[in-house]
Amino acid sequence: MRDPNAIDFWRGLALVTIFINHVPGNTFERYTYSQYGISDAAELFVFLAGWSIGIATRGRDGHPEPRGRTVIRLLSRTIEVYRAQLTVMLLALATIAGTALVLDNPLILEWHNAGTFFADPIQTIVGVALLTHQLGFFNILPLYVVLLGIAPVFVLIARESRTAALVFSGGLYLLSLIEEWNLPSWPGEGDWFFNPLCWQFLLVLGFVLQDWNRESDTLARWSRRLMPAGVALVLFGIALAVLEIRPDPLRVPEPRLLFTFDKTYLTPARLIHFLGVLLAFRAVYGFLAPRIGPVAGYLARLGRNSLAVFSMGSLLSLGGQLLRFWTGGGLLIDLTILCLGLLAMGFTAWFVEWRSRKPRPRV
Amino acid sequence: MALPQTAPPGLRPLLVAALLFAAASARAEEPAPQPVPRPAPTVISPPTSAEAGDASLSPECRVPGSQLYTLAKLRAVKAALKEKRPVRVLSIGGISAGLGASATYPVKLETALERSLPDVDVEVEARGLQGEIASGAAERLRSMVAELEPDLVVWQVGTHDALARVELSAFSDALDDTVRWIKSHDIDVVLVDPQYTASLADDAYYNDVVRTVREIAAREHVPLVQRYEAMRYLAGRADKGEGHMLGRQFRLNDLGLRCMAEHVTRAITLSLLQQEGGSREAPAQQAGQPAPSR
Numbered sequence: 001m002r003d004p005n006a007i008d009f010w011r012g013l014a015l016v017t018i019f020i021n022h023v024p025g026n027t028f029e030r031y032t033y034s035q036y037g038i039s040d041a042a043e044l045f046v047f048l049a050g051w052s053i054g055i056a057t058r059g060r061d062g063h064p065e066p067r068g069r070t071v072i073r074l075l076s077r078t079i080e081v082y083r084a085q086l087t088v089m090l091l092a093l094a095t096i097a098g099t100a101l102v103l104d105n106p107l108i109l110e111w112h113n114a115g116t117f118f119a120d121p122i123q124t125i126v127g128v129a130l131l132t133h134q135l136g137f138f139n140i141l142p143l144y145v146v147l148l149g150i151a152p153v154f155v156l157i158a159r160e161s162r163t164a165a166l167v168f169s170g171g172l173y174l175l176s177l178i179e180e181w182n183l184p185s186w187p188g189e190g191d192w193f194f195n196p197l198c199w200q201f202l203l204v205l206g207f208v209l210q211d212w213n214r215e216s217d218t219l220a221r222w223s224r225r226l227m228p229a230g231v232a233l234v235l236f237g238i239a240l241a242v243l244e245i246r247p248d249p250l251r252v253p254e255p256r257l258l259f260t261f262d263k264t265y266l267t268p269a270r271l272i273h274f275l276g277v278l279l280a281f282r283a284v285y286g287f288l289a290p291r292i293g294p295v296a297g298y299l300a301r302l303g304r305n306s307l308a309v310f311s312m313g314s315l316l317s318l319g320g321q322l323l324r325f326w327t328g329g330g331l332l333i334d335l336t337i338l339c340l341g342l343l344a345m346g347f348t349a350w351f352v353e354w355r356s357r358k359p360r361p362r363v
Numbered sequence: 364m365a366l367p368q369t370a371p372p373g374l375r376p377l378l379v380a381a382l383l384f385a386a387a388s389a390r391a392e393e394p395a396p397q398p399v400p401r402p403a404p405t406v407i408s409p410p411t412s413a414e415a416g417d418a419s420l421s422p423e424c425r426v427p428g429s430q431l432y433t434l435a436k437l438r439a440v441k442a443a444l445k446e447k448r449p450v451r452v453l454s455i456g457g458i459s460a461g462l463g464a465s466a467t468y469p470v471k472l473e474t475a476l477e478r479s480l481p482d483v484d485v486e487v488e489a490r491g492l493q494g495e496i497a498s499g500a501a502e503r504l505r506s507m508v509a510e511l512e513p514d515l516v517v518w519q520v521g522t523h524d525a526l527a528r529v530e531l532s533a534f535s536d537a538l539d540d541t542v543r544w545i546k547s548h549d550i551d552v553v554l555v556d557p558q559y560t561a562s563l564a565d566d567a568y569y570n571d572v573v574r575t576v577r578e579i580a581a582r583e584h585v586p587l588v589q590r591y592e593a594m595r596y597l598a599g600r601a602d603k604g605e606g607h608m609l610g611r612q613f614r615l616n617d618l619g620l621r622c623m624a625e626h627v628t629r630a631i632t633l634s635l636l637q638q639e640g641g642s643r644e645a646p647a648q649q650a651g652q653p654a655p656s657r
Contacts (some may be wrong), residue, residue: 107616109616120459162438188491
């Protein structure tokens with residue numbers, strides 16, 4: 001197992017933040033950084049995924065692995081994430097249905113888009129397999145499947161020219177914003193909650209920046225210099241979030257997605273704010289890690305096993321939501337949900353690492 | 364029937380005529396799985412039939428008007444009708460129309476609206492709204508409205524926030540802000556409050572959520588489909604229907620989903636008629652008043 005590092009640490013923090021934010025209304029929600037800016041943990045998660053692809057597709061000496069192997073590696077990861085999404089969806093739907101039965105409360109079946117499944121399983125099960133039917137709070141993994149699926153294209157282009165990859169990816173991003181392109185939902189109308197055509201840009205950005213950072217110290221130097229700008233952006237974001245100031249989507253000029261704070265389309269304001277967050281916090285891990293050893297170790301362990309932890313975290317936050325509903329909530333319940341969730345996510349990470357260390361049982 | 368009771372006496376004949384027309388056109392609303400009985404003549408005397416089910420609805424969905432809706436003006440829809448252009452409706456909330464229903468709720472809504480507004484082209488776009496309006500989903504709704512620029516937003520609101528047990532004041536503020544925002548752009552809103560189910564009948568918090576939706580509809584003068592009251596009424600009727608394999612509450616829930624398109628259509632049609640009848644003296648905003656039969 002690799003030692004704790006900044007990437008895993010931040011990814012771990014993003015996982016914990018997502019878990020807390022996915023139990024809406026709970027007391028601790030207001031203490032997550034997502035409440036104090038324009039962008040949130042989703043940006044961090046996707047950016048770090050891109051950064052990790054850069055690390056994973058090169059040897060320790062920095063030489064790129066053969067193209068075929070990169071393609072197979074990313075394909076294999078795509079399948080792994082797809083499998084996780086199907087498992088999580090099945091368990092989430094079963095949890096919702098089970099709770100509705102136990103509490104004799106059919107309203108629970110309407111939980112964030114689940115109603116479609118229970119009313120029309122014939123079409124919806126096809127949608128589940130195609131990833132076009134998503135439950136609320138369970139829409140990051142479908143995005144991730146698509147991003148990993150198209151990642152080989154960008155990785156291979158970047159082997160020839162990083163600029164070309166960035167231009168291609170940025171072009172697709174801008175076009176999708178201007179033309180309002182998104183992948184459709186089905187059954188039912190509407191689009192994906194996380195638009196892969198836009199969010200791919202952040203993944204590619206993570207990948208390209210990692211690549212650049214490996215080759216020269218220009219990026220490191222510049223990000224040091226630009227840190228005050230990053231801090232200013234973060235402060236500006238806090239002010240906007242606290243004062244609840246945001247553009248009115250019906251008053252901004254066309255193409256309106258260039259000006260709004262839209263999460264689905266990862267609009268430029270969110271992207272710029274996120275880059276500000278990166279600049280402002282880039283040195284924080286080095287400062288923090290020695291001082292909060294066990295916490296850093298815990299978060300890095302979550303980050304190392306992000307797929308398993310994220311999947312468990314999604315189900316735990318659903319459980320937390322239903323528990324809050326059943327009991328009526330309150331500080332004690334919220335505290336219980338938080339503690340059990342953190343413990344269970346930690347256990348999941350430990351368990352995955354334990355299992356990979358042990359030889360598989362021959363049964 | 365709530366409508367004529369608030370109309371100035373002089374306008375009553377006009378309204379009754381309008382109502383008759385609405386009842387006649389609404390009769391054809393549903394594809395009607397079983398033969399619908401001919402419209403009962405009782406519709407002619409609406410003021411006294413307040414407790415009887417609204418006969419323009421299909422039998423299984425029949426609820427007295429006073430328990431089904433409060434009415435208010437729909438200026439944008441009216442303008443679209445005047446300009447003879449298609450009415451664009453954005454339906455927000457679940458799309459399910461019950462287990463094994465022949466069509467989804469948005470499709471049913473479009474069909475029902477077109478039947479009750481003859482010669483009008485209605486385009487219903489539907490979007491599920493994931494998340495709670497008290498924590499972020501209200502922003503998403505604004506984007507959807509900006510994307511589609513409808514004349515009317517029909518918004519099933521409150522269920523997700525109630526299930527998450529968000530703070531009541533946060534829910535109330537977010538709902539009020541959002542309704543006001545939609546209206547500020549000359550777009551009409553019809554609110555649909557959360558469903559009734561027996562296990563939540565005594566849940567104070569859930570009832571508060573329903574009450575909040577009602578209060579905001581009244582404060583902002585937007586029509587409200589009282590799904591909660593309507594379902595409670597249907598639940599109280601002698602239950603002669605076929606059972607549901609999962610129990611009575613699930614059957615009732617299913618019925619609520621099936622009836623919703625009809626109920627929403629009724630509230631919209633009557634809100635439009637109310638405007639027509641009282642354009643000068645403007646019948647008092649019904650939404651602000653307690654329903655007469657309670």
